[in-house]
Every structure is written in structure tokens, then in C-alpha cells.
Amino acid sequence: MQETTLCLSVGHHLPYSMSDSNTTDFTNPSTFILLGIPGLEAAHIWISIPFCAMYTIAVLGNFTILFIVKMDPSLHAPMYYFLCMLAVTDLVLSTSILPKTLGIFWFNSSEIDFSACLTQMYFIHCFSTMESGIFLAMAFDRYVAICDPLRHSTTLTNPVVAKIGLAVVLRGGMLVLPHPFLVRQWPYCRTNIIPHTYCEHIAVVKLACADIRISSYYSLSVAFFVTGVDVFFIAMSYTQILRAIFCLPTKDARLKTFGTCSSHLCVILTFYIPGLFSFITHRFGHNVPLHFHVLFANVYLLVPPMLNPIIYGVRTKQIRDRLLQSWLVTWCRALFPESRTEQSKRHSTLS
Template sequence: MLQKYTYLKVGHILPYSMSGSNTTDFTNPSTFILLGIPGLERAHVWISIPFCAMYAIALLGNFTILFIVKMEPSLHGPMYYFLCMLAINDLVLSTSILPKMLSIFWFNSREIYFSACLTQMYFIHCFSVMESGIFVAMAFDRYVAICDPLRHSTILTNPVVAKIGLAVVLRGSMLSLPCPLLARQWPYCRTNIIPHSYCEHIAVVKLACADIRVSSYYSLSVAFLVTALDVFFITMSYIQILRAIFSLPTKDSQLKTFGTCGSHLCAILAFYIPDLFSSLTHRFGHNVPLHFQILSANVYLLVPPLLHPIIYGVRTKEIQDRLLQLFTHKGT
């Protein structure tokens, strides 16, 4: 069924000329076709229900975090500035894939312009790298707050926080830029059918009739180096944090201090575990069904934006108190 669809759509969407040659050659096709989740087409409407609910909760939760931090002067500090960066990042990341994905599921609107596909690819890579960098910044904040609390306000001043945020943004932007630039230069002469629900980098460049090892190696190197370095810095920060915590005199003080890191640790796990699972499935799961690989890739991008505001809302007392004030004030 997939082969039949591919044959019909390629001939319709991407006409080509064959003047005295049996080869097809075109560069930068005007449109690609996203299949959604191949093999589960009949279930697209049902799959869209939890995805839409996740997106709605992510929007509500992250906008709530931004509103509370903006309205509460006592939350105007480094930890909450980084939390706002995380909320904005999650909003952009989820919005870069969900609207188009839902249009595929609901309206069978599978076409996406080539430039729009590359833009989506860039946003996904850029904001994924930025999210990892934000977690490093948050780990540094927790390290200073626990290991050197008296100097926390002098080390993490507003200008320093702004510079850290700028560095996170520039790193994500620069490291992700070669992916769409390389993808744009390849000739696409096989098909314009992408067996995915969004313009995932490898899924797109695999359609090129050229040696794509540069694209493949670059994306793999960036993913590995960014994740490895960021996890290393986060781990080193928490080793120092744990040493400082265990040196505290009482168990109550140890638990109370460690509790200030609980939200950050849960958010890290919510981001890196789906990332690791999706990466392993794509790289080594050759016997894993394609629809399961694509579902895992979607979960990796959708679950963290859903969970982060819930985690911080549940585990951060200052945010809980502000939310309670808002609701009780409205109730009166």
C-alpha cells in the first residue's frame, strides 16, 4: 500500500523530464509529503487525541509558569529565569511539530514546502540543543546555591544570567545550522515521500541520491558531543552538590537542601531518558517496527514540554503558593 501511494504521489507532486535518459534528476523539490505514522494511518485520528491533549496541557502549563514568574517579584532570580527559558524553549519545540502533525492526522494535509521542511528541521535541532544547555545552566545555578550559597547572588547576577542564556542560544543556533544547509544542497531524485510525522533530519537526507555521510556524521557527532558534554557537566555539578549535602550536620537539613534540586533532577530525567530511548531505537533498532520508532521520536519531543511545568508546579513551593493565591483570589 505504501509503495502504491509513493508511486502515485511522486509522479503527481514532482514532475520531471527525461530527455534521452532513463534517470530522474531534480534538486530542492518544491514539496515533501509527510506520511504521519506509516502503518497506523487508520488510527491517526485516535492517536491525535492524546497528542492534542498533551500539547494543550504543555501550552497551559508553560504559559502559567511564565505568567507566575513575571507577576511574582520574589521569583525574579536565576533559577526562575532559567525556568522561563525552559518554558519558552518547550513552547517553541512542541509548536514546531504539533500543528503540522495534527493537520496530517485530522485533514490528511501531508504536503510541506521544502523550505518549510528545512525550517522545521532547524527548529527541532536548535531547540533540542538549547534545552540541553538550559539544564546545564540550571545545574550550575544549583551548584552555586548549595556549594557556595553566600556568593550565589554575587556570582549569578542578572548580567551573568543573561550572558549564560545568550551562550545557550548561540550554541544551539550555530551547531544546528549546518543540518538544513547540508540537506538543502543534496540532489533529491528518488522520492519526496518522508515516512515520518515531521521533517526529522535523517529521514529527509535519506531521500537524497548522493553520499550523505557528511550530514549523517555531523548530526550524529553533534548529538553525541552535546549530550555527552552536557551530561558530564551536570553529573560533575551534582557530585559536588551531593558532597556538600552529605557534609551537612543533620538529616533534616540534608533532605531539605536536596529537595531544592528535586525539580531539576526530575526535569533532566524527563528530557534525557526519552532522548536516549529514541536515539537507541533509531540507531540500533533495525528490527523495531517503523511506526514504533516514529512514535518514540514524537514522545521524545512532546513529553518533556508536558512534564516540565507539572514537575515544577508540584515540587516548587513558591510556584504552588503563587498558584494558590491566584485561585483563592479569583474565588473571593
């Protein structure tokens, strides 16, 4: 109700045509109005600079991970297949919000079609759920690799990895599917102004002039079920992994083995800690300013996709070596291009 009241008060400061259209009674709005970051409208251009930089790094980094894994046959292993799934998920997740957000910041393109809003909502929550499932699959991979290494190649075969990936996709898709259908059935008779940069589920549902407890309870149930189950099994996996590491005879062996898990632990922390903080402040932080909620909700969806390829690129030796090798080859070709004579000799030899 606090956000809805704010929406109504903001509507009085909008241009007449927009304000007039949003005070009219309606049950099925054709469009929603995304305000961006309420209270920070004057700083939208400046806020767009770090947002755009984070998105650019995320796109380049995740496509680099996909390219390296595809081109290097030695990386065709379960760990890197899961990493590719994570890269694709990060690309879709960040792309689901940022183009529209930048449109609001740069061109004041605040309108979004009702169906497009529901589609965006579905993609955001669906791929967030998938990302959590991928982290669980990666934890299982590390558990088998460290606690039962002799059976790793027979346990995590390519068909098993494909089935795990399919299960992650189906779980995310099916659990989130009721969200847009529930949102579509509510009447929106007060306003269609969303004080956000994207169609976040709670921000949209709070605009309905109906009993939204079903949507609220289902959203909470899915969040607790997905996050609770995944975090529980990830914690169980790493409890067994740490026990196996501490049983190793030498310090070097313990450090080397733990190094294979460090990148995974880092990306887990960058995903779950901001998500938990955002959830707590959104549900219980009623005294937290609205612009902080919206700003952090954007950062939460942009920072992990940006950091994940950087963490894996720095912490994973195989990816780091392959990336350095690619850069060296590129620089060598740029600095020492073949002469036409050498190219013709090479072509004549090949022919």
C-alpha cells in the same frame, strides 16, 4: 536505506497523481510529503487525541509558569529566569511539530514546502540543543546555591544570567545551522515522501541519492558533543551537590536541601532518558518497527514540555504557593463578587 525502500513501496498505494509525481526524477523538490505514522494511518484520529491533550497541557502549563514568575517579584531570581527560558524553549519545540502533525491527522494535509521543511528541522534540533544547555545552566545554579551559597548572589547576577542565556542560544543556533544547508545541497532523485510526522533530520537525509556521510557524521558529532559535554558537567555538578548535602549535620537539613534539586533532577531525567532511548533505537534498532520510531519521536518532543511545568509546579514550593494563591483569589472573586454599591463606594473613596 530501509526507510527509503519503505517510502517507495508506500508510494504505490497512494493516489495516482501523488505516486506519479514522486517517481519522477528531480533534484530540488518543491515539496515533501509527510506520511504521518506509517502503518497506523487508520488510527491517526485516535492518536491525535492524546497528542492534542499533551500539547494543550504544555501550552497552558508553560504560559502559567511565565505568568507567575513575571507577576511575583520574589521569583525574579536566577533559578526562575532559567525556568522561564526552559518554558519558552518547550513552547517553541512543541509548537514546531504539533500543528503540522495534527494537520496530517485531521485534514490529511501532508504536503510541506521544502524550505518550510528545512525551517522546521532547524527549529527542532536548535531548540533541543538549547534545552540541554538550559539544563546545564540550571545545574550550575544549583551547584553555586548549595556548595557556595554566600557567593550565589554575587556570582549569578542578572548580567551573568543574561550572558549564560545568550551563550545557550548562540551555541544551539550555530551548531545546528549547518544541518539545513547540508540537506539543501543533496539531490533527491528517488522520492520526496518522508515516513514521519515532521521533518526529522535523519528521515530527510536518507531520501537523498548521494553520499550523505558528511551530514550523518556531523549530526552524530553534534549529538555527542552537546549531550556528552552537558551530561558530563551536570553529573560533575550533582556529584559536588550530593557531597555537600551529605555533609549537612541533620537529616531534615539534608532532605530540605535535596528538595531544592529534586524538580531539576526530574526534568533532566524526562529529557535525557527518552532522548537517549530514541537515539539508540533509531541508530541501532533496525528490527524495531518504523511506526514505533515515529511514534516515540513525537512522544519524546511532547512529553517533556508537558511534564516540565507540572514537575516544577508540584515540586517547587514558591511556584506552588503562588499558583494556589492565584487560584484562591480567582475563585473568591467568582463566588463572592462585589456588589455595585461596594464598587461605587470603593471608586468614590479612591477619587
